[in-house]
Amino acid sequence: MSCPKGKLIAIGGAEDKGTDLEKGEILRNNLNFFELGILRRIIEETGGIDKRIEVVTTASSIPVEVGENYLNAFGKIGCTNVGLLNIRNREDAKKEEYLERIKQCDAVMFSGGNQMRLTAIFGGTEFLDILKHRYQNENFIIAGTSAGAMAMSNTMIYEGNATKAHLKGEVKITTGLAFMDNVIFDSHFEKRGRFGRLAQAVAANPSCIGIGLGEDTGMMITEGNVMQAIGSGLVIIIDGHELGHCNIADIPEGNPISVENLKVHFCENGNGFLVKERKFMVEVVEDAL
Numbered sequence: 001m002s003c004p005k006g007k008l009i010a011i012g013g014a015e016d017k018g019t020d021l022e023k024g025e026i027l028r029n030n031l032n033f034f035e036l037g038i039l040r041r042i043i044e045e046t047g048g049i050d051k052r053i054e055v056v057t058t059a060s061s062i063p064v065e066v067g068e069n070y071l072n073a074f075g076k077i078g079c080t081n082v083g084l085l086n087i088r089n090r091e092d093a094k095k096e097e098y099l100e101r102i103k104q105c106d107a108v109m110f111s112g113g114n115q116m117r118l119t120a121i122f123g124g125t126e127f128l129d130i131l132k133h134r135y136q137n138e139n140f141i142i143a144g145t146s147a148g149a150m151a152m153s154n155t156m157i158y159e160g161n162a163t164k165a166h167l168k169g170e171v172k173i174t175t176g177l178a179f180m181d182n183v184i185f186d187s188h189f190e191k192r193g194r195f196g197r198l199a200q201a202v203a204a205n206p207s208c209i210g211i212g213l214g215e216d217t218g219m220m221i222t223e224g225n226v227m228q229a230i231g232s233g234l235v236i237i238i239d240g241h242e243l244g245h246c247n248i249a250d251i252p253e254g255n256p257i258s259v260e261n262l263k264v265h266f267c268e269n270g271n272g273f274l275v276k277e278r279k280f281m282v283e284v285v286e287d288a289l
Contacts, residue, residue, distance in 0.1 A: 006135035012213030013146030051106035059113030107141035110148025154181040165196030169253035210238030237265040
């Protein structure tokens with residue numbers, strides 16, 4: 001398959017725009033986000049403030065509040081051509097109005113919440129087919145934060161207690177929306193101590209690159225391969241391509257896993273990583289794009 005012409009922007013959650021999406025708390029004085037610029041970067045990659053962005057709040061249990069928060073956040077940086085798709089079930093996902101809107105928009109942004117809601121509601125739908133077609137064939141932006149980022153990959157973590165992530169079976173994996181098939185995303189990575197659960201996911205699926213997204217931090221992915229860290233925090237890359245010993249296939253559920261030679265990279269704003277080549281870049285150069 002040819003390289004996708006679109007871009008993915010996966011964000012680690014709690015992007016600093018004045019709101020805690022998961023708790024629904026409005027934190028009006030915490031607005032460094034607008035200077036740091038993940039939303040600005042989405043607008044820039046989309047083509048400017050006049051381009052149409054549709055926000056999908058399906059993953060959230062508080063979709064009205066989350067939707068209003070996004071309208072306010074985009075509005076503060078001059079982008080008012082933003083719509084909300086409050087899709088709550090598979091019947092909503094089939095509505096002609098929503099299908100037409102995602103055919104016409106320039107970017108889609110998936111909010112945080114529960115990533116299983118995204119896969120259960122959009123899996124196998126025309127809605128998802130349209131997104132994949134546009135991502136593959138057009139200069140189309142798909143962004144997602146927290147659950148919206150985790151659902152972007154084919155292999156998706158949907159559950160996993162961080163304190164027990166060293167035990168086999170404690171990290172639950174299923175099929176995501178599959179915009180990419182060779183990565184696994186995890187979000188809120190440092191704050192919620194999720195290194196162990198992403199490491200187990202990679203140990204069980206070493207063909208995939210693990211991408212641990214810190215809060216107010218993201219990865220922009222071009223051509224399905226060239227990744228660039230954006231935002232204020234840290235992205236951790238876990239590469240299991242050169243694994244040596246790994247006991248995960250042979251031990252009973254609940255036993256500690258043993259893994260040799262996981263490779264780890266820390267990425268700050270501007271650092272890059274080539275997925276297919278499994279290569280860290282201090283900065284993303286034009287030749288890589």
